[in-house]
Amino acid sequence: MREFVFALEYEPETNPVADVLAEHPGASIRSLSCHVTADSLWRVDHAEGPSEALAELEEAYETADYYADCLVKDDCGADCEVQVLDRSSDALVVYTYWDRTDVCTSVPHVALEQLGEGLLFETYREGRRYRWRIVLGSEAPVHEFFDALGREVDACTGMEVLRLTELDPDRNDVDSGTGPALPAEQREALRAAVExxxxxxxxxxxxxxxxxxxxxxxxxxxxxxxxxxATLARTYVEADESLEAIVASELAHAK
Structure with missing residues (x-):
């Protein structure tokens, strides 16, 4: 298995969600799940940030001419469903679903057509930058996929390849249960702060x-x-509490 990581960069007024994130640097969106078939796309996103940013993001998601991930800038005629699953002062969880029309396309749809089924998608959005991570088979034609995606993305959206590597279980990109999973942007900021x-x-x-x-x-x-x-602190405390529970259990059995 390999992981292919790339980023899209939206120009102003070409993507309403990107516009909101650009206005609120403290806000971000990560995918909790993303699924695609030849005819549809559905996903759940988790947004974090100040309350005013979340309110604007919710409005952007519900805008009639915006369909999550559709690369068509004009009205593609798709039927879209948007449902807020959870809302708090600093977090928003949104479910989106849309049926594809003849003119609709998206990153997952191009990936499905070029790379086949069995793909795993992970996304992270901050500012105008939209980072995609796809886990795929080692023999999948990645270059053909990226070329095809480039033909679907217009001049309003920049594209950048970040890495193509064999899937390493020791990396933090996927939570393996042995350590906290941090988005690449947070890892890079933390590393720079230490260095x-x-x-x-x-x-x-x-x-x-x-x-x-x-x-x-x-x-x-x-x-x-x-x-x-915050992630590192929670992980430390949870691990410490787990250790205390193990010790207490061992002492109880010893008695």
Whole structure:
């Protein structure tokens, strides 16, 4: 098995969800599931961020001329269903489903046509950048897929290949149960913070300077680090509690 990771970059006013994310650097969307057939597409997305960003994202999802992942910029005539599954002050879970028309296409549909069935999709959105990760067979024609996708994506959307590698069970991209799964953007921010001394006492670099080094807004870097730190902290506490439970169980049996 291999993993193919690439990113789409939307120009302003070409994708309503990207426009909202660009206005709110602290907001992001990751897929909880994504499924495709020749005739339809359905998925569940988990959005995080400030409440005003989530309200605008919900409105963008429900806009009549927007269909999740459809690459056709004009009204393609598809029937779309949008359902909010969960909503809180800092999180939003949205289900979307649409029936494909003769003119509809999407990343999963092109992948299905070029790479075949049995694919796993994972996505992460932040700002105008939309990162896709596809797990596929080692012999799948990846280059043919990317060429076909390029023919479907118009000039308003940039494309960038990030990596094509054999699937490594030691990586953190998929939660194997042995460690926390962090999005690539959060891992990169955390690694840079450690390398440049952000966590040293006293600090060797301030947050603004580190953001400048990474060429991203200060608020975006702050959000990525806070989310990564929260994940690592929860993982540590859960592991510690599990260890305490094991010790307590062993002591009880010893008695």
């Amino acid at each position: 440049h001394g952000y966590y040293e006492t006293p600090r060797e670099v301030e947050l603004g300077d580190l953001a400048d080094r990474l060429a991203i807004p200060r608020s975006t870097l702050s959000y990525r680090l806070r989310r990564a730190e």
